[in-house]
Amino acid sequence: MIAYVAKRLIGAIPTLIGVSLLTFLFIRLIPGDAIAARLGTSQALTPEQLASLRAYLGLDQPLPQQYWTWLTSLLHGDLGYSIRTGRPVLVEIAQRLPATLELALAAAVIAVAVGLPLGIVSALRPRSRLDLAVRVAGLIGLSLPNFWLGTLLIVLFSLYLRWMPNTGGYVDFAQDPLANLQFLIFPAVTLGLALAAATMRMTRSAMLDVLGADYVRTARAKGLASNVVLRRHALKNALIVVVTLLGIQVGQLLGGAVVVEEIFSVPGVGRMLLNAILQRDYALVQGTVLAVALLFVALNIIVDLLYGYLDPRIRLG
Amino acid sequence: MADPGAVASAPSRWHSLASAAGREPVALLGFAMVGSLALVAIVVGFLPLRDPLELSGQRLAAPSLERPFGTDALGRDLLSRILHGAQLSMRVAVLSVAAAALVGGAIGLVSGYVGRTLDLAIGRVMDVFFAFPAILLALGIVAALGPDPRNVIIAIAVVYTPIFSRVVRAPVLALKAREFVEAARSVGATPSRIVLRHILPNLTSTLIVQISLALSWAVLTEGALSFLGLSAQPPAPSWGVMLNEGRQHLELATHLALFPGLAIMFAVLGFNLLGDGLRDTLDPQRR
Numbered sequence: 018m019i020a021y022v023a024k025r026l027i028g029a030i031p032t033l034i035g036v037s038l039l040t041f042l043f044i045r046l047i048p049g050d051a052i053a054a055r056l057g058t059s060q061a062l063t064p065e066q067l068a069s070l071r072a073y074l075g076l077d078q079p080l081p082q083q084y085w086t087w088l089t090s091l092l093h094g095d096l097g098y099s100i101r102t103g104r105p106v107l108v109e110i111a112q113r114l115p116a117t118l119e120l121a122l123a124a125a126v127i128a129v130a131v132g133l134p135l136g137i138v139s140a141l142r143p144r145s146r147l148d149l150a151v152r153v154a155g156l157i158g159l160s161l162p163n164f165w166l167g168t169l170l171i172v173l174f175s176l177y178l179r180w181m182p183n184t185g186g187y188v189d190f191a192q193d194p195l196a197n198l199q200f201l202i203f204p205a206v207t208l209g210l211a212l213a214a215a216t217m218r219m220t221r222s223a224m225l226d227v228l229g230a231d232y233v234r235t236a237r238a239k240g241l242a243s244n245v246v247l248r249r250h251a252l253k254n255a256l257i258v259v260v261t262l263l264g265i266q267v268g269q270l271l272g273g274a275v276v277v278e279e280i281f282s283v284p285g286v287g288r289m290l291l292n293a294i295l296q297r298d299y300a301l302v303q304g305t306v307l308a309v310a311l312l313f314v315a316l317n318i319i320v321d322l323l324y325g326y327l328d329p330r331i332r333l334g
Numbered sequence: 335m336a337d338p339g340a341v342a343s344a345p346s347r348w349h350s351l352a353s354a355a356g357r358e359p360v361a362l363l364g365f366a367m368v369g370s371l372a373l374v375a376i377v378v379g380f381l382p383l384r385d386p387l388e389l390s391g392q393r394l395a396a397p398s399l400e401r402p403f404g405t406d407a408l409g410r411d412l413l414s415r416i417l418h419g420a421q422l423s424m425r426v427a428v429l430s431v432a433a434a435a436l437v438g439g440a441i442g443l444v445s446g447y448v449g450r451t452l453d454l455a456i457g458r459v460m461d462v463f464f465a466f467p468a469i470l471l472a473l474g475i476v477a478a479l480g481p482d483p484r485n486v487i488i489a490i491a492v493v494y495t496p497i498f499s500r501v502v503r504a505p506v507l508a509l510k511a512r513e514f515v516e517a518a519r520s521v522g523a524t525p526s527r528i529v530l531r532h533i534l535p536n537l538t539s540t541l542i543v544q545i546s547l548a549l550s551w552a553v554l555t556e557g558a559l560s561f562l563g564l565s566a567q568p569p570a571p572s573w574g575v576m577l578n579e580g581r582q583h584l585e586l587a588t589h590l591a592l593f594p595g596l597a598i599m600f601a602v603l604g605f606n607l608l609g610d611g612l613r614d615t616l617d618p619q620r621r
Contacts, residue, residue, distance in 0.1 A: 031458055031461070032458075032461045032462055032465050033465075035458070035459070035461065035462030035465070036462055036465045036466075038462075039462055043474060043478055044478075046475075046478035046479065156603065156606055156607065156610070157599075157603065159602075160550070160554075160599050160602040160603035160606050161599055162554055162557050162558065162561075162598050162599060162602070163558075164557070164558055164561045164562075164574075164577065165577060165591075165594075165595030165598065165599065168577065168580075168581055168584070168591050168595065169591075169592075169595070171584065172584050172588055172591070176584060176585055176588075268467055269467050269468060269469070270467075271467050271470065272466075272467030272468060272469030272470040272471075272473070273467075273469060275469065275470070275473060275562070276469075276558050276562065279562060290473070291473075291562060294473065294476075294477040295563065302474070302477050306466070306470060306473075306474045309466075309467065309470055310465050310466045310467075310470070313465060313466065313470075314465050317465075
């Protein structure tokens, strides 16, 4: 197992270098001058001022050297400064990250709590009316745009039913856990519904595969009670597939959070990123994209390790 | 050199694909939905509709016989705007997915067929793109290039290129070891001929399913980006823009947020049904 962990961690290094290179080059993609892009404007500067700023920021150096400088300061935790607030990018991200992580976690919990049981029930009675209903619901859930679902929830619960439990805005979990959860319930449902649908579909198809396998037939043939077969033989093996696919999908929640945070005014990383894009605060955009990508890679490694732990065939193969 | 096997099999492959899909009601329903949408996108300019940009005094009018979808805050006809929105949405989805399928498919073919160091190098580069959540990568690209539907096409194409590459590469690895490829090689067929005439036709069904699912994601992503103000800009009749504008009048006119969302869902559901249905028909294990 230790060898497998080491192999997986070393294997991530080239990817991490690639991610850093791509985010570094991101600022170069912006049409026009790099300084103008950093400042948001270039009109106020004379050519001399531009040249000295360029030298000051190291933009007159060759590209590989600039990358090296950027990478070393990155490794020291320096991601630059936000133009709008003047504060270090790292501080801005650290402040906003907890809300996003909490939202993603809550969405993942909802997705599993809804998707897993429905998928199992659906697979146990294939082609029944219940199965059909669950599958149709799954397809619709997968096709519902989350930015529309969020809007509909607001219309339904706050305008018509007047049930929206907490419209007072986001409250920190440490400050008031109950108010925090009350606020997050609708954003989490909005973010989690598509994943619930995906989980349901994955579970259903994994269970169907396993239930048709020879070893399940053997277990049944030797007279084991059907719920023992289900729990010990079928569910366990089906879960391996579901965990892997779910792991990949959970990371995608970090991207989906941008939209949901905007709709419900959750003060998370996604909303900050969107504002930074609209205000052309490129250091903040760059830092946030990098941070989320690193988180995403770390999450994928954890899922891989979990997979290797659950299924010995993976780490030994 | 004549190659009767490959030539004769091409039309019959399409024929069997079409007839198989015809037996699957899910695929058929998806095809009908996608087909009607495509038709609207093509002929919308010739339909007897009001100008989607024309302002009128009837603001925030509820749906009526005269105006089936009502009007928006500037008195523009919502039915006309929704139908014109189909054109924008389809154009972005089709162009971005076509680019991704062409480039990603080509990369996957070469990577899988040549193998060795090249395959390894390409795999490493693709891994970097897979290290970003899909929406985030698209968002970052649009942030760098500027908010515009053309840049959204580029962004979606970049996100989906590695996916197509990976989807194509795996079956190529299996196919190139098969006897019919060996046979073609032994009679002196060039690598490009082997790849294009013998391997590629065997990937048609995989590609079609993937394209359909990619289109559903593309419609959804374009909708999200224009909702966030990063694609088409007002007053363009874009579904995402309309939905966002409708959010400001939820209390007075819920229909403004209802119809654009329904339109997006109709398109996404259509492509999902089509992709799902085709996969079930084409994959014998799932039947």
